[in-house]
Amino acid sequence: MKKGITILLMYLGVIGLHAQQNTDSLQSLIAGEKNPSKKAALLVELAGSYRYSSPDSSAKYARQASAIYSAEKDSTGLSKSDILVCYYYYNTGKPDSALLIAQQYIEWLHTQPALIAQLALYYSFSGVSCMKLDKKKEALTRFYKALNYSEIAGDNMTKLKAYVNIGWAMMELNQFEEAIQNFRMALDFTLEKKLPQNFSGVALSNMASCFGSLNQSDSAFKYARLSINSARKAGDIITEANGLFILGNAQVKKGRLNEALSSYLEAQPLREKVGDPFFIVSDQAEISKLYAKLGNTKEGIAIGEKALRIAQENNITAKLPMIYTSLASNYETANNFEKASAYYKKISDLKDSMYADANPQAIAEMRTKYETEKQDRLIEQQNNRLKMQNYLFAGIAGFVLLSSLLLLSWYKRNKLRQETAMKSELMRQQETAIRAVMEAEENERQRIAKDLHDGVGQMMSAAKMNLSAFESELQFDNEEQRKSFEKVINLVDESCREVRTVSHVMMPNALLKNNLGEAIREFTGKLNQKDLKVVVYTEGLEQRLDSNIETMLYRVVQECVNNTIKHAGASTLDISLIRDKDGISGTIEDNGKGFDTTDAEKLKGIGIKNISSRIEYLKGSVDFDSAPGRGTVVALHIPL
Numbered sequence: 001m002k003k004g005i006t007i008l009l010m011y012l013g014v015i016g017l018h019a020q021q022n023t024d025s026l027q028s029l030i031a032g033e034k035n036p037s038k039k040a041a042l043l044v045e046l047a048g049s050y051r052y053s054s055p056d057s058s059a060k061y062a063r064q065a066s067a068i069y070s071a072e073k074d075s076t077g078l079s080k081s082d083i084l085v086c087y088y089y090y091n092t093g094k095p096d097s098a099l100l101i102a103q104q105y106i107e108w109l110h111t112q113p114a115l116i117a118q119l120a121l122y123y124s125f126s127g128v129s130c131m132k133l134d135k136k137k138e139a140l141t142r143f144y145k146a147l148n149y150s151e152i153a154g155d156n157m158t159k160l161k162a163y164v165n166i167g168w169a170m171m172e173l174n175q176f177e178e179a180i181q182n183f184r185m186a187l188d189f190t191l192e193k194k195l196p197q198n199f200s201g202v203a204l205s206n207m208a209s210c211f212g213s214l215n216q217s218d219s220a221f222k223y224a225r226l227s228i229n230s231a232r233k234a235g236d237i238i239t240e241a242n243g244l245f246i247l248g249n250a251q252v253k254k255g256r257l258n259e260a261l262s263s264y265l266e267a268q269p270l271r272e273k274v275g276d277p278f279f280i281v282s283d284q285a286e287i288s289k290l291y292a293k294l295g296n297t298k299e300g301i302a303i304g305e306k307a308l309r310i311a312q313e314n315n316i317t318a319k320l321p322m323i324y325t326s327l328a329s330n331y332e333t334a335n336n337f338e339k340a341s342a343y344y345k346k347i348s349d350l351k352d353s354m355y356a357d358a359n360p361q362a363i364a365e366m367r368t369k370y371e372t373e374k375q376d377r378l379i380e381q382q383n384n385r386l387k388m389q390n391y392l393f394a395g396i397a398g399f400v401l402l403s404s405l406l407l408l409s410w411y412k413r414n415k416l417r418q419e420t421a422m423k424s425e426l427m428r429q430q431e432t433a434i435r436a437v438m439e440a441e442e443n444e445r446q447r448i449a450k451d452l453h454d455g456v457g458q459m460m461s462a463a464k465m466n467l468s469a470f471e472s473e474l475q476f477d478n479e480e481q482r483k484s485f486e487k488v489i490n491l492v493d494e495s496c497r498e499v500r501t502v503s504h505v506m507m508p509n510a511l512l513k514n515n516l517g518e519a520i521r522e523f524t525g526k527l528n529q530k531d532l533k534v535v536v537y538t539e540g541l542e543q544r545l546d547s548n549i550e551t552m553l554y555r556v557v558q559e560c561v562n563n564t565i566k567h568a569g570a571s572t573l574d575i576s577l578i579r580d581k582d583g584i585s586g587t588i589e590d591n592g593k594g595f596d597t598t599d600a601e602k603l604k605g606i607g608i609k610n611i612s613s614r615i616e617y618l619k620g621s622v623d624f625d626s627a628p629g630r631g632t633v634v635a636l637h638i639p640l
Contacts, residue, residue: 023049040068040077047084052236055274059088079105079118086125090132091238093277093314099129111543120149120158127165131172132278134318140169156193160186164199168206176210183207201230201239208246212253220250241270245283248290257294264290277314281307281323288326292333300330321347516550517541520557520575532565533572540579549638552614553577553584559614560588560634563607568592568632583620583639594626 026046033039043065050058062084069077082101089098102122109119127142147162167182183203190200205227211219224247231240248263264287271280284307291300304327311319328343476482511519517538524534544550557575564570570592577586595602602608608624611634615622620638 036068036072037074037077040065040072040074040081043068044077044081044084047081051084051087052234052238055088055091058084062088075108076112076115076118079109079115079122083118083121083125086129090125090129091274091276093275093316095129095132095278099126099133102126102129116149117153117155117158120146120153120155120162123149124158124161124165127169131165131169136169136172140166140173143169156189156195160189160193160195160199163189164203164206167203171206171210171213174213176213180207180210183210197230197234201227201234201236201243203227204230205239205243205246208243208250212246212250215253217250217253220253221247224250237270238274238276241267241274241279241283244270245286248286252290252293257290261287261290261294277310278316278319281311281314281316281319284310285319285322285326288323289329292326292329295333297330297334301327301334304330321350324350511547511550511554515541515544516553517577519550519554520577523554523558524561524573524575527561527565532570534561535572535574537574537576538578541577541584545579545584545640549584549618549640552618553586553638556611556614556636557586557588559607559610564588564590564592564632568594570631579640583637586636588634589631591631594628594631596628597624597626 023046026042026049030039030042030046033042043061047058047061047065050061062081065081066078066085069075069081082105086098086101089095089101102125105122106119106126109115109122112119123142124146127139127146130136130139130142143162143165146158147166150156150158150162163182163186167179167186170176170179170182183206186203187200189195190197204223208220208223208227211217211223224243227243228240228247231237231243244263244267248260248267251257251260251263264283267283268287271283284303288300288304288307291297291303304323307319307323308327310316311323324343324347328340328347331337331340331343474485476485514522517536520538521536524536527534545553557577561573561575564573568590570590572591574587574589576588577584597603603624612622615636615638618638620636622634622636624632624634626632
């Protein structure tokens with residue numbers, strides 16, 4: 001790993017040298033380019049080169065490219081320029097706007113198989129937006145999707161981003177060892193594939209933060225300095241600011257407070273240049289807390305209140321606990337226990353997990369101090385010794401109580417984690433077993449269908465042809481013999497059609513050609529409408545679903561129709577499938593003789609079990625509403 005980092009920094013040395021030359025060259029090419037599409041592509045490249053060093057310039061050139069792509073009606077090009085606009089919103093404190101645009105592109109890109117690399121990129125970006133919106137678990141899900149799609153597309157840069165972003169999410173979820181592992185993978189992957197070093201500084205700074213959280217100060221110092229050097233050579237002011245603050249945090253833990261203040265103040269102009277309020281208020285909270293440690297409460301309170309105003313103006317609720325903590329620390333140091341207590345109360349109201357155990361005790365202590373100051377000074381002096389004894393006793397008792405509660409809480413959380421892990425593993429095994437059964441059943445259907453179609457079907461067709469040829473050579477004694485022979489040919493012909501019908505039912509080729517709604521109509525259209533009138537209504541199924549979902553739903557409808565024909569004695573059958581934002585809802589209703597749904601034996605039938613298992617495989621729900629003499633309704637819902 002040490003050798004890898006050394007080589008990495010050697011690569012980084014040339015980046016800053018060529019950056020300005022590259023942007024100047026692009027400017028010249030853009031000025032002389034007459035072809036709109038080529039000019040837009042150059043603008044996207046130029047916007048990308050400014051993404052870290054000058055977000056405003058990046059957004060300016062990205063919007064120029066988007067305007068050209070819009071005029072040219074080039075949706076593919078527009079998706080490449082708009083991702084840089086999204087990054088601008090993200091870096092300037094508008095992650096909700098960025099996520100909205102990204103989600104629209106994700107939905108569109110799912111319909112464009114040729115653009116799977118762009119889909120991976122947008123999943124990656126939507127994940128970082130979720131991180132800034134404090135939706136860490138959703139972000140982690142999107143990062144894994146980005147990793148999956150980037151591997152399919154062979155897009156090494158997006159795969160590298162996925163490694164870094166997964167590590168980031170793990171770090172924010174306090175899974176520091178796993179986070180460090182992902183950051184190491186990102187650095188190794190960069191060297192293995194000889195990729196540009198854009199993300200090396202990010203990985204290094206986050207590793208430093210993880211080591212700091214694990215109280216491994218030496219490693220935290222080492223990787224923080226590496227990340228700062230990497231970012232400076234790459235012209236990445238965002239990562240440089242991160243590295244400086246992480247270095248400052250490590251210096252605070254070592255008690256080197258003045259050095260930490262220098263690191264923080266060096267990072268501040270960089271944060272202001274980027275203009276992202278999310279990180280600005282976070283940094284201001286750290287500086288405010290440091291001022292409290294240094295005893296400079298006037299500066300600490302001023303910068304803490306400034307951070308609070310910016311957070312409230314920009315609705316940055318995720319950083320409020322940090323800001324409240326810094327203000328409480330300053331007011332406590334300044335012996336203003338009333339305001340300190342008020343801010344500790346606000347922290348408690350937020351129910352932030354970082355403070356859940358500590359806040360009640362801190363609030364109680366602040367309130368006690370505040371009330372004590374209001375008492376008569378003379379009485380306080382006369383009873384000073386008694387109060388000191390009481391405080392000592394209360395402190396020891398409180399410490400013992402708090403320690404017991406922490407130990408109990410840790411035990412319960414650990415037990416809950418183990419139970420949750422066991423349940424998750426059991427559910428995963430059950431899901432794997434169900435999937436295997438379904439896939440095996442579908443494969444067996446296809447095998448039988450192919451055997452019927454290619455084997456029995458072909459043999460019977462050949463038999464019919466031979467009989468037809470033999471008919472012209474026979475001399476029939478009378479008309480009755482001719483008619484008997486024709487009946488034989490007709491029976492063979494009907495058997496051929498029956499074999500084809502059975503093979504098509506078992507292996508629905510209609511799903512290969514049409515959507516689910518059309519496939520069901522084709523299937524029901526082959527039924528005898530004289531005996532059973534079937535009405536099919538579908539809505540929202542014009543856009544194709546996942547092939548697995550379509551096949552399972554087709555089989556469910558097929559099973560319901562077969563049950564109706566075999567058991568219901570119905571004359572009408574209504575099938576309805578509707579897709580909306582919540583998923584797919586459907587009903588299959590007949591006017592047959594119905595059955596008793598309270599009879600457990602009825603619900604154990606193969607047909608009903610097949611329907612239930614397929615819906616369960618799709619993580620949906622199904623209900624059977626029936627009674628003797630009033631028909632049957634099968635209601636189902638599949639989330640998408």
